[in-house]
Amino acid sequence: MKNINVRESIAAYSFLSPALILLGLFLLLPVLMAIYYAFTDYYLLTPDNRQFVGLENFIAIIKDPIFLQSLKNVALFVVCVIPVQIGSALGLALLINKQRRGNLFFKVAFFAPVVLSLVVISVLWLYLLNPSEGLINVILERVGINPQPFLTSPDQAIYTIVFVSAWQGAGYQMLIFLAGLQNIPSSVYEASKMDGANKWQNFIHITLPLLKPTSILIMITTLIAAFKLIIQPMVMTQGGPMNSTMTPVYYIYQTGFSDRLIGYASAMTVVFGILIGIVTFIQSKVSREDDS
Amino acid sequence: MKKFMILIVCSFLVMITTACSGEKASSDNKNEVSLWVHTSKETAEGKAMQKIIDRFNQEYEGKYSANIEFIPRSGSGGGYEDKINAALTTDTLPDVFTLDGPNTAAYAESGMIAPIDDYISNKDDLLPSIIQQGTYDGKLYAVGYSESGVGVFYNKQMLKDAGIDLSTLPTVDDPWDWNQFMELCETLVNTYDVPAIDMGLNDKSEWLMYAFSPFLWSQGGNIVNEDGTKATGVFNDEDSVKTMNFIQDMVEKGYTTKTPVEKAFQTGKYPMKFTGSWTIAEMESSYPDVEYGIMPYPTSPDTNKLVSPSGSWQYAMSATTDKKEAAGALIDFMTSTESLTEITLANSVLPAAYSVVEEVKDKVSPQMNVLIKQNTKTGHARPVLPEYPQVSRTFQQTISNVTYYEKNNDIQKLLDQKAAQMDKALK
Structure with missing residues (x-):
């Protein structure tokens, strides 16, 4: 009996091994290396001369105004993008949940931005939002509104990126919401109809509560993805104007690969990783408390 | 199916081993x-x-x-x-x-x-x-x-139509200073009601360092000190302030813009463009009908010394x-x-x-x-410094910030801040 168990677990592990090796090689190992480098003065061009510097990098981080600014920016981004993106995803899902003519067309149209590369999307919006002759400003001018410096004003740039990101990402969450909506048994709605509930009451008391597991999943994935913001600012604003769209991941990339300060960049990833961990932990705590 | 799985696993292992072996680029032959x-x-x-x-x-x-x-x-x-x-x-x-x-x-x-x-x-x-x-x-x-190299590309027809005698334009031996250049811009802005020159200020990359640092050198200033150890006292001195003032004036007076129209010079919308040798090839292949000339860099009125990027x-x-x-x-x-x-x-x-x-x-x-x-x-040449990436990026940010004249009226304060930022990288 025992023999069979051992053989079975060997078989199980050998089936798992490709995944485990990949995970270890490309996820676990880099994480451990980053933690180690965070305590060294690793300069990209002199890999052999790295020295242990203790907490020096972490002390420098606390005093780094650009890193702190980038944390502020990404926090603002997350706080804005989550309601906008999830709200519009839910709205779109509700719209296409009903059987209508041309539903497939709308499904594809809403999902299309997800399929496109983020770089393409960013370049596209860069043209649309051009202050001098971009389509959006031309339209605004016709309506009598002054041209807006969407991406070139330090006060507007981050919100423009919020909008573009939500526009790009909402299609994906829409599909997940749609699956969640279609999992709600129609018998529940029929029962509420008998009780005389109107559409709004249906939505508040049936649809939303039953969508909760889906919403939690979407919240967590969107949150983590939002923290990793880099491509849109990289392409559209290069972190400017005046660092107003600089994000931690972009700053880490810049420090590591153009300034070649791998040690310092690693320390920032460690700090940033811990911060994301804390936020995710709080979020899952909060959503679990709601359950009970 | 089982055989197929084994095949996948094996090919994966082969992939790993070959990927790790690494070839030496240099051969053994002396x-x-x-x-x-x-x-x-x-x-x-x-x-x-x-x-x-x-x-x-x-x-x-x-x-x-x-x-x-x-x-x-x-x-x-x-x-x-x-x-x-x-x-x-x-x-x-x-x-x-x-x-x-x-x-x-x-x-x-x-x-x-x-x-x-x-x-x-x-x-x-x-x-x-x-x-x-x-x-x-x-x-x-x-x-x-x-x-x-970079120069001021100008559309001959547009300048003529604005009443400018092309034979009076500056040459490498006899360049114009910033004030003379701004007078030309003024005339062009008044004639065409568009920015006179596209200086590439929408490009927030190396261009801002490469193309704008010669103004500072022409003024007699510098970015870091001789031995490349400090920017404070150099990058925030009077010469830097004067240079940044010139750049800010260009934007504030509407002679140039942070957000130029795409290909505005090539298509005859703006009369001038600040650009390099690569645009010559572009003009030849894509815009052969546009007649254009090139002026040298405008110089500081204090020194009248021509300096150009390389x-x-x-x-x-x-x-x-x-x-x-x-x-x-x-x-x-x-x-x-x-x-x-x-x-x-x-x-x-x-x-x-x-x-x-x-x-x-x-x-x-x-x-x-x-x-x-x-x-x-x-x-x-651009400064030869191991910390060049940081110094260059800070310089780029300085130029970019200066163009936001409403928010950066106090150029001295901005330069003090940016010089300190460079010092941190240079330590």
Whole structure:
């Protein structure tokens, strides 16, 4: 009996091994290396001369105004993008949940931005939002509104990126919401109809509560993805104007690969990783408390 | 199905082992030199390089031979530099490779590249800006094989229509200062009611450093001190303030704009554009009907000294190579008058040596000749500092911030702040 168990677990592990090796090689190992480098003065061009510097990098981080600014920016981004993106995803899902003519067309149209590369999307919006002759400003001018410096004003740039990101990402969450909506048994709605509930009451008391597991999943994935913001600012604003769209991941990339300060960049990833961990932990705590 | 799975697992393992084994770029043969370049085989530059290597192999047959490997770069050269960095970590650098001008100091400081003073036979012929760019700590580490430059491109018809006599425009020998240049801008803005010049202020990358630092040098200022250890006291001095004021005035008075219309100069919407030799090629191929000329850089009214940007990719020798003689011979061959002329004409770039200037002078357009003359006489290399990336980015941010004149009225305060930021990187 025992023999069979051992053989079975060997078989199980050998089936798992490709995944485990990949995970270890490309996820676990880099994480451990980053933690180690965070305590060294690793300069990209002199890999052999790295020295242990203790907490020096972490002390420098606390005093780094650009890193702190980038944390502020990404926090603002997350706080804005989550309601906008999830709200519009839910709205779109509700719209296409009903059987209508041309539903497939709308499904594809809403999902299309997800399929496109983020770089393409960013370049596209860069043209649309051009202050001098971009389509959006031309339209605004016709309506009598002054041209807006969407991406070139330090006060507007981050919100423009919020909008573009939500526009790009909402299609994906829409599909997940749609699956969640279609999992709600129609018998529940029929029962509420008998009780005389109107559409709004249906939505508040049936649809939303039953969508909760889906919403939690979407919240967590969107949150983590939002923290990793880099491509849109990289392409559209290069972190400017005046660092107003600089994000931690972009700053880490810049420090590591153009300034070649791998040690310092690693320390920032460690700090940033811990911060994301804390936020995710709080979020899952909060959503679990709601359950009970 | 089972067999299929085994196949997948096996091929995966093979993949890992081959990926890890890593090939050494340099061969074991003492006289065979390997060369990495950042362009693609299909470009004019790549083709010219291949021809030069073929000639080298012919001329040195039996003595040395060279292999060229093309590693096309993506975007701003990141892909190629990643490959160099990876090769450095795994100790698989080639014997000779190309590098961008601003990387000289970092590579030399880290001991990646070796001094090549002793191998270059035509040092006196190379332009001062080329020597300046390749020299670190008193030794020559790299030799640029071409030059670049920027000037004020102007649309002849548009200037004429605005009532400007083209024969009074400035030349390299008799440049205009900032005030004269701004008067021209004023006339053009009044005539056309658009920004007079596209200065590329929407480009928040190296361009802002490359194209705008000459204004500071013309004023007599600098970015960091002589030994490259401090920016405070230099970058926030009176000269910097004056220079930044000029740039801010250009934006504030509407002579130029942070958000230029795409291709505005090429399509005749703006009368002038601040751009480099690459636009000459673009005008020739895509906008042959536009008649344009090139003016030199405007100079500071205090000094009236013409300074123009320069810089390019260069050849350098890996410090770890055990074939110094052969590698040195290859670099010397590739930077000889004949090789440099070949690459200059093929790629329509500016020449890197005096003898090459003489060779190509009669074969290139009059516009190109303005840039060549300006570069030969006044080209200034970017600072050769190991911390160049940080210094350059801070300079770019300074220029970008200055253009937001409503938020940065106090230029002194901004410069104090930015100089301190540079100091942090320079420590």
